[in-house]
Amino acid sequence: MTVKTLPRQDLAERLRGPGIPLRCGALLMRLGTSLPELVDPIALLYADYPLGDDNDVPDFDARVEPVPRWRSPLHPSASTVVDGRAVFDSFRRSQALPMFEWVMNWCVFTRPNQYLLLHSAVVETGGLGLVLSGDPGAGKSTLAAALVSRGWRLFSDEVGMIRPGSRQLLALPRPIGLKNDSIDLIRSDWPLATIGPSTPGTRKGIVAHVRPPADSVARADQPATPRWIVFPRFEAGATPEVRRVSRAEALLRLGEQAFNYSMLGDAGFRTLCDVVDGCDCYQIRFGSLSDALACVRSFAEVEPALSAANVLS
Amino acid sequence: MLEVLRTPAAALRLSRPEWTELLGSARHSNLLPRIAVLLEDGGVVQQLPARVQEQLRGARPIARHHERTIRWEVQRIADALKDLDTRIVLLKGAAYVMANLPAGQGRLATDVDILVPRDQIRDVERRLLAAGWVAVKLHAYDQRFYREWSHELPPLQHSRRRSVVDVHHNILPPTGRVRPDAQTLLSAAVPLKAANAPEGLWTLGPEDMVLHCAVHLFQDGELSGSVRDLVDADALLSDFGGRLPGFWDGLTSRARMLGLERPLFYLLHFTGRMLGTAVPSAAAAQLARPPAITLELMDRLVSRSLLPVAGQHGTFGEETARTLLYIRSHWLRMPPAQLVAHLTRKALRRWSPDKDG
Numbered sequence: 001m002t003v004k005t006l007p008r009q010d011l012a013e014r015l016r017g018p019g020i021p022l023r024c025g026a027l028l029m030r031l032g033t034s035l036p037e038l039v040d041p042i043a044l045l046y047a048d049y050p051l052g053d054d055n056d057v058p059d060f061d062a063r064v065e066p067v068p069r070w071r072s073p074l075h076p077s078a079s080t081v082v083d084g085r086a087v088f089d090s091f092r093r094s095q096a097l098p099m100f101e102w103v104m105n106w107c108v109f110t111r112p113n114q115y116l117l118l119h120s121a122v123v124e125t126g127g128l129g130l131v132l133s134g135d136p137g138a139g140k141s142t143l144a145a146a147l148v149s150r151g152w153r154l155f156s157d158e159v160g161m162i163r164p165g166s167r168q169l170l171a172l173p174r175p176i177g178l179k180n181d182s183i184d185l186i187r188s189d190w191p192l193a194t195i196g197p198s199t200p201g202t203r204k205g206i207v208a209h210v211r212p213p214a215d216s217v218a219r220a221d222q223p224a225t226p227r228w229i230v231f232p233r234f235e236a237g238a239t240p241e242v243r244r245v246s247r248a249e250a251l252l253r254l255g256e257q258a259f260n261y262s263m264l265g266d267a268g269f270r271t272l273c274d275v276v277d278g279c280d281c282y283q284i285r286f287g288s289l290s291d292a293l294a295c296v297r298s299f300a301e302v303e304p305a306l307s308a309a310n311v312l313s
Numbered sequence: 314m315l316e317v318l319r320t321p322a323a324a325l326r327l328s329r330p331e332w333t334e335l336l337g338s339a340r341h342s343n344l345l346p347r348i349a350v351l352l353e354d355g356g357v358v359q360q361l362p363a364r365v366q367e368q369l370r371g372a373r374p375i376a377r378h379h380e381r382t383i384r385w386e387v388q389r390i391a392d393a394l395k396d397l398d399t400r401i402v403l404l405k406g407a408a409y410v411m412a413n414l415p416a417g418q419g420r421l422a423t424d425v426d427i428l429v430p431r432d433q434i435r436d437v438e439r440r441l442l443a444a445g446w447v448a449v450k451l452h453a454y455d456q457r458f459y460r461e462w463s464h465e466l467p468p469l470q471h472s473r474r475r476s477v478v479d480v481h482h483n484i485l486p487p488t489g490r491v492r493p494d495a496q497t498l499l500s501a502a503v504p505l506k507a508a509n510a511p512e513g514l515w516t517l518g519p520e521d522m523v524l525h526c527a528v529h530l531f532q533d534g535e536l537s538g539s540v541r542d543l544v545d546a547d548a549l550l551s552d553f554g555g556r557l558p559g560f561w562d563g564l565t566s567r568a569r570m571l572g573l574e575r576p577l578f579y580l581l582h583f584t585g586r587m588l589g590t591a592v593p594s595a596a597a598a599q600l601a602r603p604p605a606i607t608l609e610l611m612d613r614l615v616s617r618s619l620l621p622v623a624g625q626h627g628t629f630g631e632e633t634a635r636t637l638l639y640i641r642s643h644w645l646r647m648p649p650a651q652l653v654a655h656l657t658r659k660a661l662r663r664w665s666p667d668k669d670g
Contacts, residue, residue, distance in 0.1 A: 028364065057332045057364045083337030085621055114370040263378040 004047040012039045019061060021052035025172040025220040026161070027112065029104065030058040033096075034065055035078060041097050045175045045196050048214040060107035064100045066093065082107060098199050098207045101177060105158055108172065109259045115170065116271045117259040118160035122169060123152040125304040128227035129169045130296075131160050131279075133257050136204075139234035142182040143292050145210055149190035150293075150303045154216040155224060159259070164267040167274045168223035173216045175209035183208045185289055228300055229254065229281040232292065240291035242298050243283045250281035314338045314620070317348060318544060319589040321355030332365050341621035342540045343421040345369070346376030350419035376419045383410045384509065386425050386476045391511035393444035397436055400515050402428040402502045404481065404525060408516040409545070413507050416548035421541075424468075424477040428517070430499060431482040438466055438480060446471050446478060454658055462488045462647065462655075484525050485533060488647040493528075493571040519553045519560065520567040527580035528573060532645055540587075540619045546580055547588040554591070561596035574600050582608075583615060614638050 003011065003020065014020050019032025031042065052058075060082060067077040067090045079090040080103040087106075091099055109117060120133040121144035130147070132140040141157055148154045154173045161170040175196065178186055183206060186193060194211040229250045245253075251272055255261040261268045284295035293302050314335050316323045327335065339345040349369040352358045358366060387407055394401055402408075404426040409417030429437050442448075446469035450456065459467040464483040470476070483495040502515040517525060526546045530539060553560045568577040578600040584590035585597075602608065617634040643652050 055329045057329050057336065057362060057368070059364075059368065061333070061337070083340060084334075085337070085341045112367075112371045113374040114367060260374065263374050265374075265377065265381065267374075 001051045002047065003043065003049050003051065006051075008039065008043065011043055012036065015039060015042065018054070019063065021054060021056060021058055022046060022049040023052045023220075024049065024174065024217075025156075026115075026170050027059045027108070027172065028052045028056060029107070030061040031100075031104070032061070032063040033100065035093070035096050038064065038096055038100060041196050044194065045209055045211050047211065048217040050217075060104075060111055062100070062103050062107055064096050064103070092201075095199060095202055097197065097209075098177075098202050101175065101209060104174070108159055108174075112161065113260050113263060115161040115163055116261065116264055116268055116275075118162070118254055118275075119158070119257045119259055120160045120254075121157050121176075122155035122160045122171075122224075123147045124155045124169075124171075124224040125152050125301070127224055129155060129160075129224035130228040130230060130300065131169070131226055131254075132230050132232055133254055134231050134233060135257075137179075137234070139182075139232045139286070139292065141176050141178055142185060142234075142289065143232055143296070145176050145178065145182075145186045145193070146189055146289055146293060147296070147302065148176075148213065148216070149186075149193065152304065153219060154212045160226075162226075162271055162275060164264065164271040167225060167278065169226050169275075170223055171216075171220045173212040173220050175211060178208050178210060180205045186210065189289060226275050226279050229276065229279045230296070231281075231283040233283065233285045234287070234292075235285060236287055238285050238287040238291075240287070240295050241285040242295045243285075245281040245283050247276045247279070247281060250279070251276045314342070314344070314348075315540075315587055318344075318351065318547075321351045321357055324352055324355075324357055325360055329362060332362065336365070336368055338620060340372075344541055344544060345372040346421060347419040347541075347544060349373050350376070373419070376421060379421055379423050380410050380417070382423045382476065383407050383425060386423070386471075386474070386478070387411055387514070388511050389444070389471075389474075390425060390427065390441070390478060391514055393440050393446075394437060395513065397433065397440065399430055399433045399437075400499055400502055401437075401513065402499065402515040402517060403505065404428055404484075404517065405529070405545075408505075408522065409549075411505055411507060411510050411514070412516055414549070415552050416545050420545070424479060426465075426479045426481060428481045428484070428495070428498065431495065434466065434480060434482050438469070441469050441478065441480070445473065449477075452662075454662075458655070462486060462651070484528050486646050488651060489532070490645050491532060491572050491575075493573060497571060519549075519557060520564045521571075523549050523553065523564060523580070524568055524571060524573050524577060527568075527576040530583075531576040531579040532573070533642065543584055543587060543619065547584045547590045550581075550584060550590050550592065554593075561593050562599075565596055565599040568600065575603060578602065579611065579615075583619075586612075587616070587619070 015032050016034045019030040021028055021030045063081040064078050065081055067079050072090060076093040077090040078093045078096045079086055080088050080099060082103060120131045121140040123130050123144050132144055134140055144157060156172040157174055157176040159172055161172060183198060187195060196209045198206050198208040200206045231253060255272055280299060282299060286292040286295055296302055317335065339348050349372050352369060358369060383406065403411055406420055406422045407425040409420060448467050449470045450467040456467055459465065464486045465479050465481040469478050485491060485493060498517060498521050501518040501521055503518055505514040505516050526542060526549060530542045568574045581592045581597050585592050614634040614637055617631050618638055647655065
């Protein structure tokens with residue numbers, strides 16, 4: 001059973017009540033909210049997610065709830081509630097959707113420390129993973145979305161999970177977060193993409209989310225072997241450039257970007273060595289999406305055998 | 314959660330929805346790694362639901378990281394202060410970890426608290442500043458508040474590592490109702506002689522370590538959400554009570570000597586009541602009980618506020634309990650006129666644009 005099989009009324013009631021348990025790769029997340037304006041975006045972005053068992057123990061329970069008017073007299077506010085307790089300051093209610101995605105990210109970034117958590121977008125083809133790592137604004141998500149539209153599987157938009165001792169990346173497909181110009185860019189590059197409502201005025205500007213393809217969500221339990229590590233760098237007007245990066249440099253840069261590399265101590269170091277060992281590592285610089293794809297084409301197939309399921313979802 | 318802290322085997326009887334509730338409370342009380350350690354030591358982990366085991370596995374690295382951080386930071390502090398000819402006494406978590414006490418296992422917290430003689434505090438501060446720590450509470454009122462009315466310096470944070478050290482000259486503020494003699498604490502300190510510990514550091518004596526915990530909870534602190542401190546106390550009492558002969562008599566007479574009978578009474582009362590800590594009745598009987606009505610009121614307030622608030626906001630009862638305990642903690646900390654002035658300043662600051670404190 002998936003979210004889209006729930007009638008809208010049921011979905012709204014369950015979100016308002018105990019929340020809905022969603023299976024996403026190795027994690028079980030329970031989402032809830034009593035904000036009616038979030039029901040449609042959740043129905044849209046999470047349509048293909050399998051529902052878990054209501055009684056099962058979720059990895060986290062994330063909600064966005066309105067703040068009572070007397071506590072916030074100036075403008076309507078909402079706040080995030082994780083595992084039944086308020087976390088973080090409240091925010092304007094108009095920001096509820098990106099904040100919901102953000103608090104889920106926060107849970108994913110801070111909770112499952114039984115895994116090494118790399119801060120990266122990951123896409124997969126033929127069982128091989130391409131890890132995109134870089135600072136915010138480097139173009140990770142945009143490039144990932146473009147590759148997914150060309151037949152790659154969306155593995156994860158924000159986090160590469162590896163269990164220490166294994167060399168396998170675990171999938172965690174969640175909606176792809178796009179900012180500002182990237183939103184229209186992906187709309188025109190991938191006309192069939194399902195994109196949620198845009199929210200202006202966030203700390204990052206305008207934010208919108210792309211629904212993960214049904215096939216990516218359905219195959220979330222299939223791991224991948226890391227094969228390419230790519231450090232993208234978007235620079236307006238740049239001449240495209242592909243530079244081989246040594247594995248030692250890649251290790252340091254991935255470690256710096258990881259959420260819990262130093263927390264895991266030796267285990268983190270050894271796991272990251274294992275990951276980097278089998279990978280070719282590149283830094284790519286580009287000023288446009290087509291240049292970025294051309295850079296990737298120099299070491300990997302950009303359009304693997306197009307499967308209808310990937311593109312048409 | 315309290316039941317599992319008391320008897321880890323109780324974990325085997327929990328339903329999945331009860332686990333969901335427990336994991337949430339444990340995370341919000343900073344106790345999940347501690348519970349993971351207790352369940353491992355109790356040999357029950359393998360029999361728990363797979364999803365629960367995963368979450369316990371995910372919690373352990375955080376505590377190991379915190380322990381590693383504390384060891385590293387203590388070493389750096391010891392280096393910075395090494396040529397000062399004075400006693401540097403580690404307090405709370407840093408002491409539990411460095412002395413390898415059971416209370417340090419799976420404990421979350423990376424701040425290091427130290428106690429030094431008051432006449433050395435300027436030298437200690439100067440050396441820490443020279444070694445890269447900086448003052449983070451820069452508001453003039455905060456600086457004055459700490460330096461004149463508090464028992465510690467404004468927190469110092471390392472400029473690169475972001476770690477915080479709190480330098481104390483006593484365990485309670487000089488403005489408070491109870492003023493234990495810091496010299497007595499310092500002279501009863503014991504040298505730290507554990508594997509991997511740097512030279513020249515000290516910890517409080519076992520009795521004083523427990524009394525500091527009592528003071529922190531019931532004399533100085535606001536009590537809200539501080540079940541973690543009660544868990545510390547439980548671990549210290551069980552450990553010392555089980556292996557040090559004469560510990561309980563020593564503890565009660567020490568409390569009397571330092572004027573800390575009341576906080577110790579509450580500590581023994583609430584660890585026993587909430588965590589089932591075994592306290593010999595003879596020890597408890599030696600302490601003066603608070604009036605029945607006070608104890609009744611404390612029972613109600615404390616049981617409502619030690620655990621983190623559920624939901625976005627607490628129930629009316631929980632919020633009231635917290636407010637009353639907050640007022641109580643300040644009442645015990647400073648004289649009424651100063652209290653009014655202090656709370657007014659704090660309230661005004663909340664509404665002013667200058668929020669750097």
